[in-house]
Amino acid sequence: MNTRALPLYATIVIFLLAWLLSWMQFPNILSTRVIGNLLTDNAYLGIVAVGMTLVILSGGIDLSVGAVIAFSGVLIAVLLRDTNLHPLVVFAGVLALTTAFGACMGLLIHRLAMPAFIVTLAGMFLARGAAYMLSIQSVPIDHPFYKTLRDAYYLMPGKGRLTLIGVLMLAVVALGMVLAHRTRFGTSLYALGGGEQTARLMGVRQGQTTVLVYAFSGLMAGLSGVVFSVYTSSGYALATVGTELTAIAAVVIGGTLLSGGAGYVFGTLVGVLTMGLIQTYIVFDGTLSSWWTKIVIGLLLLAFILLQKGLLTLSGRSLRKGAA
Amino acid sequence: MLLSIRSLTKTFPGTRALDEVDLDIAAGEVHALLGENGAGKSTLIKCLTGAYRRDGGTITMEGAPIDPRSTLEARQLGIGTVYQEVNLLPNLTVAQNLMFGAEPRRMGLIDGRAMRREADRLLRQYGLEIDVGRDLGAYSVAIQQIVAIARAVAQSGKVLILDEPTASLDRREVEMVFDVVRGLRDRGLGIIFVSHFLDQVFELTDRVTILRNGRKIVTEATARLDRMSLIQHMLGRDLDHAAPVTRAPDADAAPALLRIEGLGRDGVIAPFDLTVGQGEVVGLAGLLGSGRTETAELLFGLRPAQTGTVRDANGAVDLRSPRAAIAAGFGFAPEDRKTDGIVGDLSIRENIILALQARRGWSRPIPRSEQNQLADEYIRRLDIRTSDREKAIGELSGGNQQKAVLARWLAMNPRFLILDEPTRGIDVGAHAQILRLIRTLTAQGMSVLVISSEIDELVAVSDRVIVLRDRRHVAQLTGQQVTGDQIMRAIAQEGAAA
Numbered sequence: 001m002n003t004r005a006l007p008l009y010a011t012i013v014i015f016l017l018a019w020l021l022s023w024m025q026f027p028n029i030l031s032t033r034v035i036g037n038l039l040t041d042n043a044y045l046g047i048v049a050v051g052m053t054l055v056i057l058s059g060g061i062d063l064s065v066g067a068v069i070a071f072s073g074v075l076i077a078v079l080l081r082d083t084n085l086h087p088l089v090v091f092a093g094v095l096a097l098t099t100a101f102g103a104c105m106g107l108l109i110h111r112l113a114m115p116a117f118i119v120t121l122a123g124m125f126l127a128r129g130a131a132y133m134l135s136i137q138s139v140p141i142d143h144p145f146y147k148t149l150r151d152a153y154y155l156m157p158g159k160g161r162l163t164l165i166g167v168l169m170l171a172v173v174a175l176g177m178v179l180a181h182r183t184r185f186g187t188s189l190y191a192l193g194g195g196e197q198t199a200r201l202m203g204v205r206q207g208q209t210t211v212l213v214y215a216f217s218g219l220m221a222g223l224s225g226v227v228f229s230v231y232t233s234s235g236y237a238l239a240t241v242g243t244e245l246t247a248i249a250a251v252v253i254g255g256t257l258l259s260g261g262a263g264y265v266f267g268t269l270v271g272v273l274t275m276g277l278i279q280t281y282i283v284f285d286g287t288l289s290s291w292w293t294k295i296v297i298g299l300l301l302l303a304f305i306l307l308q309k310g311l312l313t314l315s316g317r318s319l320r321k322g323a324a
Numbered sequence: 325m326l327l328s329i330r331s332l333t334k335t336f337p338g339t340r341a342l343d344e345v346d347l348d349i350a351a352g353e354v355h356a357l358l359g360e361n362g363a364g365k366s367t368l369i370k371c372l373t374g375a376y377r378r379d380g381g382t383i384t385m386e387g388a389p390i391d392p393r394s395t396l397e398a399r400q401l402g403i404g405t406v407y408q409e410v411n412l413l414p415n416l417t418v419a420q421n422l423m424f425g426a427e428p429r430r431m432g433l434i435d436g437r438a439m440r441r442e443a444d445r446l447l448r449q450y451g452l453e454i455d456v457g458r459d460l461g462a463y464s465v466a467i468q469q470i471v472a473i474a475r476a477v478a479q480s481g482k483v484l485i486l487d488e489p490t491a492s493l494d495r496r497e498v499e500m501v502f503d504v505v506r507g508l509r510d511r512g513l514g515i516i517f518v519s520h521f522l523d524q525v526f527e528l529t530d531r532v533t534i535l536r537n538g539r540k541i542v543t544e545a546t547a548r549l550d551r552m553s554l555i556q557h558m559l560g561r562d563l564d565h566a567a568p569v570t571r572a573p574d575a576d577a578a579p580a581l582l583r584i585e586g587l588g589r590d591g592v593i594a595p596f597d598l599t600v601g602q603g604e605v606v607g608l609a610g611l612l613g614s615g616r617t618e619t620a621e622l623l624f625g626l627r628p629a630q631t632g633t634v635r636d637a638n639g640a641v642d643l644r645s646p647r648a649a650i651a652a653g654f655g656f657a658p659e660d661r662k663t664d665g666i667v668g669d670l671s672i673r674e675n676i677i678l679a680l681q682a683r684r685g686w687s688r689p690i691p692r693s694e695q696n697q698l699a700d701e702y703i704r705r706l707d708i709r710t711s712d713r714e715k716a717i718g719e720l721s722g723g724n725q726q727k728a729v730l731a732r733w734l735a736m737n738p739r740f741l742i743l744d745e746p747t748r749g750i751d752v753g754a755h756a757q758i759l760r761l762i763r764t765l766t767a768q769g770m771s772v773l774v775i776s777s778e779i780d781e782l783v784a785v786s787d788r789v790i791v792l793r794d795r796r797h798v799a800q801l802t803g804q805q806v807t808g809d810q811i812m813r814a815i816a817q818e819g820a821a822a
């Protein structure tokens with residue numbers, strides 16, 4: 001077994017333990033209703049976190065996604081309010097736009113050899129500003145197609161609703177897993193995260209990979225914007241502030257190394273669900289302030305970073321042994 | 325000609341790395357590319373494979389001009405390469421490393437199982453049976469190097485380039501690699517082979533091209549050169565030999581610095597006794613995996629010993645961690661300096677004072693004048709080829725980087741210094757210089773433990789040689805016994821016993 005898989009197993013164990021503990025207190029938490037809600041409520045986060053995972057694997061970071069979600073939501077709402085376009089057409093346009101936006105950031109990062117942190121920070125301000133330009137107020141969406149979307153769910157035994165956006169999130173995770181583990185693009189991401197110079201000498205197309213991964217993250221942010229607008233039936237420029245950080249937290253809790261080169265997309269799903277579970281627990285309890293979510297997530301994050309640090313030291317040692 | 329290079333030129337700021345170099349590689353030959361550290365060998369290779377853009381010159385392959393702009397393009401042209409400073413990616417699996425760029429697919433997606441099967445098959449040609457699904461980083465440097473070679477070989481349709489591929493391999497593995505290379509030669513590939521091991525050059529290659537300061541000096545059939553003329557062409561002068569060591573007749577002549585008794589650790593190294601004299605050089609000989617590095621790691625606290633003690637004149641020495649070992653005046657220049665050692669963006673000066681500064685603590689910076697003086701001293705003593713001490717270490721040639729890292733540990737001036745393969749990747753000229761430096765240091769009272777796969781080197785520098793086999797100290801040679809023959813015999817008894 002590879003040591004880099006350890007954080008993933010740790011995450012899964014923690015998730016199951018957390019679930020077990022919650023279940024002993026509130027047996028209801030295992031109902032399909034709660035599970036359905038967990039997926040629905042975290043769909044937008046899960047989707048954007050998959051994009052973030054790939055970016056982080058490549059050794060980068062994308063701080064723009066929270067703002068891009070809000071921008072997409074507002075743009076959709078405004079377009080549906082002011083034009084007669086069908087929502088599907090609007091979605092396609094928005095996705096194309098956010099994908100291009102991500103690709104541009106990737107191009108800048110590669111061409112100018114600028115830190116991803118700076119470029120995507122600029123992207124964040126740009127997207128947030130553009131969202132304000134479109135509308136400062138929250139714009140409600142009352143298109144009939146939205147009702148169709150929200151009503152499209154599968155009723156699980158036990159009255160839980162497996163919604164369209166929940167399923168979409170799971171599909172995106174599956175897509176992310178295929179991309180990361182079954183394509184050359186995915187291997188290139190790990191390679192770049194492991195060492196750019198070596199990766200280049202091995203024949204990784206650095207420019208192409210960088211542009212693609214930020215474009216993918218942009219696409220996921222746009223998709224997340226679509227999902228969020230379905231979820232809230234509105235577009236609001238002030239929505240999803242800080243979502244990029246929550247997504248990063250989910251990725252790290254999911255066992256992906258923040259410095260890149262190691263991690264699993266599946267872990268990110270577990271990370272998102274762990275965070276969602278903590279929130280659900282606090283709602284169930286009713287007496288705890290919702291700020292406890294942040295505190296617990298903060299502690300978890302800290303624990304994971306320590307775990308990874310320890311594992312890195314360990315694998316560094318095992319690397320040195322063996323040779324005489 | 326399979327491959328013709330004409331007037332290849334490459335300039336870095338302040339350095340003309342290649343100056344109108346011509347090189348012809350015929351189909352079915354192994355062509356050695358030789359030269360001192362910094363002569364331009366790796367630069368030539370990188371220009372040839374598109375890793376660097378050349379400033380001038382033409383490259384033709386089978387009559388048609390080629391101009392690879394990336395290593396990927398070079399590979400598509402049938403040029404497979406092992407680069408000097410690269411051990412592939414430790415965070416990918418062995419199979420991913422081997423097959424990157426040529427993954428077997430099913431329905432457009434990478435077929436993981438087929439990929440592992442193919443990787444396994446490739447490695448078996450080198451007698452390597454390992455779990456290819458594990459991360460490359462989990463394996464030893466030697467295995468990583470074989471994987472890198474296997475990868476290059478698998479990619480080379482027409483040309484195979486090996487830039488110091490055998491640096492961390494032992495005799496048997498080198499033999500295996502050579503067999504594969506000869507097989508490829510017989511199939512009509514052109515092979516470029518860079519090495520500082522001249523024996524290997526004579527054993528394997530058909531022709532030799534020698535570079536000096538970025539210029540081509542000569543191309544000649546290997547059989548028509550002897551060792552002396554080869555070295556002369558490389559250095560532009562004769563090799564000044566280190567004075568032979570005058571070995572003390574028996575081990576206990578020097579006053580003891582360290583008395584090691586029963587030091588050992590389960591599964592790592594069997595308990596051993598060793599007394600290291602003041603100003604003595606003890607050599608450790610043995611095959612790869614015989615426990616040489618492990619002995620060093622125990623002594624430096626990298627792996628705590630389970631049994632035994634180490635004493636000096638003042639009593640027991642605490643060696644539970646590298647920190648403790650450094651505090652006790654121990655130093656350790658590890659084998660894998662290629663990846664562990666250098667901080668590429670820092671200057672040569674900063675790299676040299678790194679360990680010294682760390683020991684003093686960062687709150688008490690070493691005065692700049694002292695830093696400069698130390699850096700200049702070691703640049704001179706180790707003959708580090710550089711325009712000045714402020715150059716980023718990543719811009720030095722591979723061998724010169726090695727010297728700089730070695731300088732870091734020498735600058736610590738420990739009382740007991742462990743050197744794991746101190747001359748790996750270092751040219752013949754500097755090689756002698758480093759051995760001489762070791763003798764100078766010991767004359768000043770430092771004791772040194774040298775681990776080396778080169779038996780000649782051990783004979784040249786050691787007062788005493790310990791031979792290891794199967795993680796056990798099996799023989800000790802002193803005085804007149806320290807000869808290449810005797811060491812070989814002690815190492816080889818494995819075969820006789822089995």
Ligand SMILES: Nc1ncnc2c1ncn2[C@@H]1O[C@H](COP(=O)(O)OP(=O)(O)OP(=O)(O)O)[C@@H](O)[C@H]1O
Pocket residue numbers: 336337339340341359360361362363364365366367368408709718719720721722723724749751
């Ligand atoms: N990236 C770089 N930037 C600046 N200078 C460089 C760079 N790479 C190499 N050089 C310089 O070019 C010259 C030739 O270096 P090169 O690496 O080709 O030597 P080499 O023959 O491979 O030596 P070695 O035997 O030590 O590997 C050296 O003077 C080196 O300092």
Ligand SMILES: [Mg+2]
Pocket residue numbers: 365366367408487721722723
């Ligand atoms: Mg070189």
